[in-house]
Amino acid sequence: MTSAGPERLVAETPDTIGAYPRLTPAQLETLSRVGTTVPVSGDEVLVRAGESPVSFFVVLEGRLAVYEGEHVEIHGPGRFVGDIGLLEGQPTFTTIAAVERGMALEVPIEELEAIVTGDPLLGDVILRAYLIRRSMAIGFGAGLRVIGSPFSPETRQLLDFAARNRIPHRLLDVERDPGAESILRRMGLGVSDVPVVIVAGSRILRNPSVVEVARALGMRSTRPPTTSDVLVVGAGPAGLAATVYAASDGLSVVLADAVATGGQAALSARIENYLGFPSGISGAELAERATLQVSKFGATLFAPSTAQSLAAAAEGSLVVGFSDGTSASPRTVVIACGMTYNRLDVANLDRFEYTSVYHAATINEARECGGEPVVVVGGGNSAGQAAVFLGGTASHVHLVVRGADLSASMSRYLTVQVENHSRISVHLQTVLVDANGDGHLESVIVEHMPSGERREIATSHLFVFVGATPSTSWLGPDFERDDRGYLITGGRTTPAGSTRRSLETSMPGVFAVGDARSGSVKRISAAIGEGASVVRMVHDHLATGGSRG
Incomplete structure (x- = not known):
């Protein structure tokens, strides 16, 4: 590594938002019990970009520099280095080197994991800093x-x-x-x-x-275990909850998802009505914290991996097939595959689906849009959250709503934020009817339904939140669904005269939780509650050898 040299790296990177806290003497003492004090020489490289670190470092004397491309951070005594990838087994995107001769405290990763998940005070300081650093790295396009x-x-x-x-x-x-x-x-x-x-x-x-x-990136094993007590399909809030509670009860659990942990909740810039978080919590942070719990309790995460089939085999066993050709034979399955966002049926819009149309509004999308005007279509909470979040960076946000009143489908707190935001214009009783552009989106045409008046809005970025459909098409005809495709659970008597458990589908040993279940409440807290509740039913199924009560 080519060092920038101590003469160029003088100022320590300031901590203004909690990303670079200085540990207290008591916290350093806690870490020293599981770590080793090691000397470091000037320009010594402790971790190289691309490596999977095996240790966590705290500066005791001197300074450490963290290099990511042209971006450099300097950390003095009491500071620690790294980000959330350290806890998730990912190769680092940064190189860490000493700026000058000093001392560092080296803590093995397994000891750090125990502290983060077991020490409520010190663990939260480290985790919070790591989450903020990851958010900052996403913001300036590192990695x-x-x-x-x-x-x-x-x-x-x-x-x-x-x-x-x-x-x-x-x-x-x-x-x-x-x-x-x-x-x-x-x-x-x-x-x-x-x-x-x-x-x-x-x-x-x-x-x-x-x-x-x-x-x-070290995120996916070659294949999951072929057998387990529980296979959870879908890593949104419901699936994460089912995994954490089942694994903490001692069951062997595999969690599979087609893309990532967190589901649609992870795409929310801010969840402000989740119990216990009065200042709100980002969907990404909620997902990261839950993912660490999955690891803490020993469950196996297998993502990205798309489940393509689920069938009952001989003697009541289950077989789940994946898109990569692998299969698993769990004793029970929990379906938590959630919803898929609907697309708009608008003239010419399909030409821009992969270039200018978004179904999430996070820091990544905000960076792509920059200060340009954006259009958000939808009248629910997802659309409201997106409009408020994008209003912080976009020059203007046009919120296009089919209904005549925001409060009819949007939470009151969001309605107030949207209506009072200086950069948001709300177009009620309005629909998108056309999209224009040469190669990329340049404008959209909206129509005010009562008057028929049309208006062109210049934009290169369209955000669509117009509802969703259950992601259950991969399941076969053996599963009962309602007229909208949601899985029907509980409340019915089987041909043998037994009664389904309340979250059990028409296939014995297969349960459904969260948004894909008919009658579910489309709230994060409700999904987490179902994920926790289903574990009791899984235990009952396993204890009775698969028979229903």
């Missing part, structure tokens, strides 16, 4: 480099994967960025290799699948 065209579905799929998994990344646009073409030429890569993903500045993946990227 992965994706070289490709934003008009390419393959590139957009990789960007969506990185965003959903909260992986810092940046797009180098071959359509607009001359530097992207230069990098491709320098690496000897051609059109057939695009999109290209660069991991930790050195590992090059040519036109990779999301699974290949996940493996390069």
Whole structure:
């Protein structure tokens, strides 16, 4: 590594938002019981980008520098280095080196994990700092480099994967960025290799699948265990809750998801009505914290991995097939696959679906939009949260709502925020009817339904939140559904005269929780409650050998 040199790195990076706290003497004492004090020399490299760190470092004397491309942070005594990837087994995107001779406290990762999940005070200081650092890294585009065209579905799929998994990344646009073409030429890569993903500045993946990227980041094992007490399909709030409670009860649990943990909740910039968080919590933070609990209790996370089939085999056993050709035979299955966002049926809009249409509003999308005006379509809480969040960065937000009154489908607290926001214009009783652009979206046409008046709104970024449908199409005809495709659970007598458990589907040993279940309450807290409740029913099923009471 080429050091920037002590003469250039003088000022310590300030801590203004809790990303770089200084540990107290008592907290340092706690860490010293499980760590080792080690000397460091000037310019000594402790961790290189691309490596999977095995230790957590706290500065005792001197200073450590954290390098990520051109971005450099300096940390003095009492500070610690790293980010959330350290706890999730991911290769680091940064290089950590000493600026000068000093001393550091080295703590093994397994000891750090025990502290983060077991010490409510010190653990929260470290976890909170790591979550903030990850958010900052996403904001300034650290981490992965994706070289490709934003008009390419393959590139957009990789960007969506990185965003959903909260992986810092940046797009180098071959359509607009001359530097992207230069990098491709320098690496000897051609059109057939695009999109290209660069991991930790050195590992090059040519036109990779999301699974290949996940493996390069240490996020996905080759295959899940073939047998387990419980297989949970879907890692949204309901699936995460089922996994955590089942694993904490001592059951062997595999959690599978097609994309990432957190589900649609992880795409919420701020959840303000979740019990116990009066100042709100981001969906990403809620997902990260729950994912750490999954690991803490020994469950196996298998993502990205798409379940494609579920069938009953001989003697009541179950077989779940995945898109990569693997299969699993769990004793029970919990379906928590949630919902899929609906698309708008609007003239010409399909041309821009992979380039200019978004179904989430997080820091990643806000960075892509910059200060340009945006249009948000929808009248529910997701649309309201997106409008308020984007209003912080976009020059203007146009909220297009079919209904005549925001409060009819949006929580009161959000309605107030939307109506009082100086950068948000609400277009009631209005629908999107057309989209215009050459290669990328340039404007949309909206129509005021009572008058028939049409208006053109200039924008390159359209956010769509117009409801969702249950993600149950992969399940076969053996599953009872209501007229909208939601899985029917409980409340019925089987042909043998037994009664289904309240969260059990028409297939014995298969349960459904969260948004995909008919009659469920579409709230995060309700989904988590169902995920916790289903574990008791799983225990009963296993204890009775599969018979229903």
